Amino acid sequence: MYQEMGTWIYFKDIKEGQGFWLxxxxxxxxxxxxxxxxxxxxKIIEG
Structure with missing residues (x-):
């Protein structure tokens, strides 16, 4: 994993009320x- 070199960010969709990690x-x-x-x-989806 690249956790030492990166950052985990959590986004929450206000409309759908569901969140996801970036x-x-x-x-x-x-x-x-x-x-x-x-x-x-x-799985990591590039985008």
Missing amino acids: FALTFFSSRKIIFFGKIESE
Whole structure:
């Protein structure tokens, strides 16, 4: 897992009332988010 290098973010949809987790992978050298995907069914969906 990339938890040491990234950040877990929880978003809650106000309309549907359901939330989902997003994982943002960041590199300290560039200090930019190079990956931002939705975690769903133990699979990472790029988007």
